[in-house]
Amino acid sequence: ENYAQEVLAKVAEAPIDLPVHFIGAIQSNKVRQLAPYISLWQGVDRLSVISELGKRAPGAEILLQVNATNEDTKSGVAPAEVESLLAAGQDAGLVVRGLMTIGPTSGDIAEAEKAFLSLRSLADSLHLAECSMGxxxxxxxxxxxxxxxxxIGSRLFGPRIAH
Structure with missing residues (x-):
């Protein structure tokens, strides 16, 4: 999920305990209420979020969001900043499982391939197993x-209904 309110509503209705990934921009002020329900935080890209997760969810599993396409409209750190964010996450007591990126806005397949190969290479060089991309x-x-x-939520469930 990528909206805090939807996570809270859905976990309350779920008939069984399922692993929940929070995908996308994380607001530091939402960490406290979401921490009990999130098994993997995808989209960690700021020291403030790492600090809050370290306080509110020690040992949390995270993916660092990388702006592999270098688009101004995309969240994520530049590839050159990943090592320092990785160290900060580990120092805060978090489990950095890997990296996450979003493909190019243009939808260009060659650009997507370049970004995805770059992220996989970066993850491999840092000995990180997970690469959330696509x-x-x-x-x-x-x-x-x-x-x-x-x-692939849109492919499985159709387009998200606007709030």
Missing amino acids: MSDDYLVAVACGSTMVR
Whole structure:
């Protein structure tokens, strides 16, 4: 899920205890209420979030979000900043399982392949197992480039209803 309110509503209604991933921009002020329910935080890209997770969810598993396409409109740290964010996460007592990125806004397959291969290479160089990359429109390219997680909610459930 990528909206705090939806996570809280859905876990309250779930008939069984399921692992829940929080995907996307994380607001530091939402960490406290979400921490009991989240098994993996995808999209960690700021020291403030790492600090809050370290306080509110020690030992939490995270993926660092990387702006592999270098688009101004995308969240995530630059590839050159990943090592310092990784160290900060580990120092805060978090388990950094890997990296996460979002493909290019343009939908260009060659650009997506370049970004995904770059992220996989960076993850490998840092000995990180997980690479969350690929969404409903580009997941096949992502898998071919070494993705270990894809985010295909729109393909499975249809487009999200606007709030």
